Amino acid sequence: MYPVNFDYQKAASVEDALRAMADNPDLKVIAGGHSLLPAMKLRLAQPPALLDIFGLDELKGIKEDGGFYVVGAMTTHAEVLRSDLPLFPEVAGWVGDPMVRNRGTIGGSMAHADPSADYPAAALAVGAEFVIRGLGGERTVGADDMFVGMFESAVQPGELLTHIRIPKGISASVYEKYRHPASHYAIVGVALARHADGQIRAAFTGAAETALRLNKLEERLNGGQEAGTGLVDGADLLGDRFASAEYRAHLVDVLSGRAAARLG
Known part of the structure; x- marks a missing residue:
């Protein structure tokens, strides 16, 4: 499928881009295009005009x-x-x-x-x-x-x-991911980082409507405990034909344990 017709322009500078967006609120900004262009080809997105900012040094x-x-x-x-x-x-x-x-x-x-x-x-x-x-x-x-x-x-x-x-000052960091085999997007991904004050911050992606902090994991790791299980409630997660909400909750536990072991 091909996208619908659209106008195209390239921004000469950040200020130029901002003025163009102010002049035409229907403009859709495009950078690398790997998210927008597939949606346009499927006509899930049909912007009347694109503003290309990829060339802005x-x-x-x-x-x-x-x-x-x-x-x-x-x-x-x-x-x-x-x-x-x-x-x-x-x-x-x-x-x-x-x-x-x-x-x-x-x-x-x-x-x-x-x-x-x-x-x-x-x-x-x-x-x-x-x-x-x-x-x-x-x-x-x-x-x-x-x-x-x-x-x-x-x-x-x-x-x-x-x-x-x-x-700066992050002494150790880890990312563990279970990916979709075709799209390579995260079914679940877990990130950990130990900061300059010694505290660990943790977050996950792929399982909810947006990436979120893993507060329970942070509390356990910063308290000297193991990652354990039950880090997120499956009722709060997304489920689809690739993975149920309950399975995503299980993956959060598994990947968190792996990430914590690697972080040390």
Whole structure:
């Protein structure tokens, strides 16, 4: 199936993109395109116009700023995979295949907020911050407030996610994933990170409408206990033809135990 006809334009700068979105609220922003284009081909999404921001160099690359690594939203998964960031290189290795990793972007994945995406769990585990820009200025949103629902992030209409700030000082991190064999999306993924203060943050993806912190796992690990079982309530999870809610709850327990053992 082919997508419906649409207009296409490329942004020359972040400001240019923001003005274009203000002038045409129906514009749909496209980065790497690995989430939007398949939906358009199936006509699940039918935007009348696309605004391409992939070529914006100001949104690419990884740099250091004080106690943070600052990752441009248009940095590809392949670049993240080759980086020295905590946790994210391991997570990037689980994303799609080489074609997806060479074109898809970390910012596109985060803003899209797919409930089965890998990066949101990593962002929650490391306590990332998201820099979001609109014509009215710039704001920073913590990971705990970034993913607000299924395919819904804190990025509002007329705004762009420009950078992700990842704290330094993380001494150990792990990602465990049970993936769908065809799509490679997470049936369940669990991320752990030990921070500079010695505390462990944990999160999971793929099992609920959005990635979430694993509070019970954090309490157990930070209290010197084993991961154990019963970390999430199956009644709160998603079930589909790939995995029931109860099976996803079981996978959270299993992957959490594996991740905790690797974290040490």
